[in-house]
Amino acid sequence: MALELTTDQARLIARLRLRWPGADVRVHRRPWGLIVEVRDGDRTVSLTALDGDGGIEGERHVARAA
DSSP, X not given: OOOOOOHHHHHHHHHHHHHSTTOEEEEXXXXXXXXXXXXXXXXXXXXXXXXXXXXXXXXXXXXXXO
């Protein structure tokens, strides 16, 4: 299944790259859309869900595990 990003979704990914320079931005395909994960080294620092209809679930900052 091909999934084309909306303009807003593409802008969100660009903002994530600017906010976390040098971090690895990974995209994971799911049946309902995509999960965008931003990793800084071994840590996940942000998660965002993009649905196949163009919606964006709010960015989630992941707290550091103890």
